[in-house]
Amino acid sequence: MFTKFKTTSSVVFLDPHSEKAPEIAGGTKVDIVLSPSLYWVKKLSLPVKYARDAKKLLPSLFEDNLPEGNYSYVVFKEGEEFLAFAYEDKKIIEEIGKKNISISSINNVYFAQTELLELLPCKINEKEVMVVDNEIVFIAPRVWNETAEELSLDSLKLSKKTIKLQQFSHIIDNSSLYKVAVLIGMFIILLGIENFITMQKIESVNIQKEKLFEEYKLYPTMMQNRSVLQEYETTFEKQTKLRELIAEFLKLKLEKEQKITDIAYKNKMLSVKISGLDTAASKKVLQSLQSYKAALSSSFKGKTFEIKVKL
Template sequence: MKFNQKIDTIFLDTHSKKFEIEDKVNVIISPSLYWVKKVALPVKYIRDVKPLLVSLFEDILPTGNYSYHAYKKGNDFFIFAYEDKVVLDLLKNKGISSSQLNNIYLSQSEFDTISNPIAIDENQSLYVKNDLVILLPSSFFDAQESLDINNRTLSKHNIRLNQFGHIVNSKSLYTLVGIFSLLIVLLSVEFFIVHDKTLKIQDLKDNLFTKHSLKATMMQNRSMLKDYSSLHERQMRVRKYMGYMLSMNLEDTQKISLVHLKGKKLIVEFTGIVKGTQVKIEKELNKHGVKLKTRFKSDIWQVEMSV
């Protein structure tokens, strides 16, 4: 998967075939190689978010040595965690040395505007859901676009991979000791600042959950939201159908005698309607797209609508 640009760009995934690269390349890494969250935080700048990244990921990351990255889009922050060694080892395994790397990008920043699934191989496709770029089996989709980024402009959100440790010599030892001492003081201060901000965020979260009587987990809250959304939609349909009923021009002898909501059925009964005269009302309701069942019970004409 190589593309003709001034500097070639490749897409790196664990299932990628081995590359044959001679010059420097840009690399876009698959969602399978990093963790991502979209979060809203009570801070304004990226510099305020970076100290919080470890704590924002600590409840989901498996054991490993992670680097972190973040950028802001609109009012939200997109935050990332990735293992440098995993990516570097995979690059080496696929035939790319560290000296051949120009810039490294995340799929999230490079494909977040796609409107259709993009197939990266026979089995996997990129897809955007809730503003997040994810990797799904291609069998989930009826059709996908091919992975072609010849004309795609890369974003400014490149990341760095940490490759080497620093070697300390005797000449710089005393300087480094002084620097480290200062860093310890600064980090101690920053730790308390970060800890305070983390507690404030947790308090905001707890207060929000308590204020709105939310459940303990997001999965429970999403389920509750789905139930309320379904209930709201039903109530709006009931209101709309009742509006149709009440706005009809009935004869003086024709009246609505009963309105009853039974499960997912809205039942309206009319008096003063004889067989044949109900056709006008049925046509009026059908014109509004109302699916209904009607029947006569003695001198009562009953209309049943699904809501």
């Protein structure tokens, strides 16, 4: 089932979980915008230049994420990245058929990902909202955004990023089939050459990858490399905080007879000893370190004021 929201341009939002039925006048052409529930999407950086080359890689790139089914793929280039989609033609057409919409009345089919970014977040039914995170549109429980307004397609301007469902594209007469066969025969050699070039590019990238892994002594899997990177990032963050804290102590405005006599770091604890401070002067020092108050402790040992900060 799917929902048609109020619009003057016969645009219908197709969502399996919507309980509202569309009202479409007879003979009206309809543009359909697919809910994220009806497709899978990825943003990818690939070692190819053209969308037609990227499309050849999509089945292997999606295979670990898709449930069992018969999928079609489409890709659009956006800057230096590719926006890739996988969808089941049969499932989409079944959703259309549930509302007795004629196949011949459908003008174009679009994705919510390419058409609705500017309209989010929005409510699409009583239990779900459509939101965007990291430039990816997805469906979430209503509690994620209970103030979201209902989707309105009144001012929607559709893009040229459309798909043709397989059942549409194959309904052609014998004459058209003959013409298509002739065109395929004319271009089959060119397509073979393009495929060869693409495979050469992929092989080149794999060779470069192996050289980089060997040169920088990387682990064989990305999971292992990410784990090592995370450890380095954590260490770098701790060292940065330590340097910043020591810098705070070195910037303290001390009198002539006051001076830092020792700085030590052990067991995630920075210890700084300052001589020549009385009670009033020690309070001024502590006041200048207010941003570290939660992790700070201090004490007098003889004539030496010691400050400890846990990192």
